[in-house]
Amino acid sequence: MGLEIFERGTLPRWVRMRQTLYTDTIEDVAAAVAQEFARPEIRETIQPGARVALTGGSRGIDRIAQVLKAAAHEIKQLGAQPFIVPAMGSHGGATAAGQLEILAHYGVTEEAMGCPIRSSMDTVLLGHVEDNVPVWFDKTAATEADITIPVNRVKPHTDFHGHIESGLMKMIAIGLGKQKGADTFHARSFAEFPTLIPAVGQFTLQHMPIPFGLALVEDGHSRLSLIQAVPADRILAEEQELLEIARERMARLPGEEIDVLIVDQLGKDISGIGADTNVINRYWQGPLPQTPLIKRIVMRDLTQDTEGNACGVGLGDVVLQQIVDKLDPVQTYMNVITAKGPEGARIPLTVANDREALFVALACCHQIENETSRIVRIQDTKHLEDLWVSEPLVAELEATGRVHRMGEMEEITFDARGMFTQAIRNGAAVAAS
Numbered sequence: 001m002g003l004e005i006f007e008r009g010t011l012p013r014w015v016r017m018r019q020t021l022y023t024d025t026i027e028d029v030a031a032a033v034a035q036e037f038a039r040p041e042i043r044e045t046i047q048p049g050a051r052v053a054l055t056g057g058s059r060g061i062d063r064i065a066q067v068l069k070a071a072a073h074e075i076k077q078l079g080a081q082p083f084i085v086p087a088m089g090s091h092g093g094a095t096a097a098g099q100l101e102i103l104a105h106y107g108v109t110e111e112a113m114g115c116p117i118r119s120s121m122d123t124v125l126l127g128h129v130e131d132n133v134p135v136w137f138d139k140t141a142a143t144e145a146d147i148t149i150p151v152n153r154v155k156p157h158t159d160f161h162g163h164i165e166s167g168l169m170k171m172i173a174i175g176l177g178k179q180k181g182a183d184t185f186h187a188r189s190f191a192e193f194p195t196l197i198p199a200v201g202q203f204t205l206q207h208m209p210i211p212f213g214l215a216l217v218e219d220g221h222s223r224l225s226l227i228q229a230v231p232a233d234r235i236l237a238e239e240q241e242l243l244e245i246a247r248e249r250m251a252r253l254p255g256e257e258i259d260v261l262i263v264d265q266l267g268k269d270i271s272g273i274g275a276d277t278n279v280i281n282r283y284w285q286g287p288l289p290q291t292p293l294i295k296r297i298v299m300r301d302l303t304q305d306t307e308g309n310a311c312g313v314g315l316g317d318v319v320l321q322q323i324v325d326k327l328d329p330v331q332t333y334m335n336v337i338t339a340k341g342p343e344g345a346r347i348p349l350t351v352a353n354d355r356e357a358l359f360v361a362l363a364c365c366h367q368i369e370n371e372t373s374r375i376v377r378i379q380d381t382k383h384l385e386d387l388w389v390s391e392p393l394v395a396e397l398e399a400t401g402r403v404h405r406m407g408e409m410e411e412i413t414f415d416a417r418g419m420f421t422q423a424i425r426n427g428a429a430v431a432a433s
Helices: 029-037 064-077 096-105 139-144 168-175 178-188 190-207 232-249 321-326 329-338 354-363 391-398
Strands: 014-019 051-056 081-086 123-129 133-138 147-149 151-153 212-218 224-231 257-266 293-302 318-320 349-351 375-378 386-390 403-405 424-426 428-430
Touching (some): 014 391, 051 064, 051 139, 051 151, 123 139, 123 190, 133 139, 133 178, 133 190, 151 168, 168 178, 178 329, 318 354, 349 354, 386 424
Parallel strands (some): 051 081, 051 147, 151 212, 257 293, 257 375, 318 349
Antiparallel strands (some): 014 386, 123 133, 212 224, 375 386
């Protein structure tokens, strides 16, 4: 007797649908960066001959290689000498080589950037804030740069909420703090992040030559929508405004209630927690108060760029064996241990294929019938334009005026291995398995 005992009843049909999302994409990244560097209050902070450190993060920011290359070019145009330092806390296994590999995955290499990349996990202690909390800063940037320019995306965080979440302040406080900085923060718990990040960020700005930061905001398609140079003395105030813009522009799932959400991929390039909790409306303790309420989540695979880091797999209820097979313990455990969140690496119910995953997930739902179940499938939590939606949910989503059918109703079908035959498309085809 196997898992086939849960294959009760028939599955509903589903249809591919497209959601209308906020769209305001920057087409010419280099021109947008040049425009910001041309502002007098920005240009005047970079003196000829100055050594300038740019930060390279580990998130899958849209066209980050183009942003860093353009920034390096503008710095050289001003007669200064740019170089890049990885600024990603404990990611990449908390090793200098591992962080270089992450940057290379995003196309950030010395050859492509036209400037050096200096990777080290060494830090210097700048002092202490709040309740004797140490403030760490990348040693290379501290000793080999005349100024440091943080570059980061501003967006709602997956683990805490406040006036300052993910953005320039977090890059300054945690990214540039390397593994020691990340460990220090997580040891205090996420509950303190809303106050601790601004405190450490402000302290660092007072003690290190950081003239401005380059803030990035993406639209609903996870494409760069805004690039803004923010002077140091305005970072705290302007980042709060940018966070609200990012919150308004980000994509979310439609509908009020979903029985089973199928997520094709999770990874660190999708979200720091693998799958954005602001999208799946779930955290370790359970459902979040936003809609839609999602009863069960199936996770199918890891992204290639996550390099085996399966942080966040514990947010799922059912996962495919291919995720477990690709999980790199060093990458994953280093991440969740530093974050003081081992639940992020807990392995849910593990099955061989999509067919088993879907039926098992449905069997774990209360008060539903398979034939009328509300099923949604997405590529990942960054790409929510294209969805597969089961028939019982279609009318509700169409009534919003923001979600439209892209074809005819189809049976949910599987190949000989039990994997979905239908693919998700977001600009380009994504393999069904």
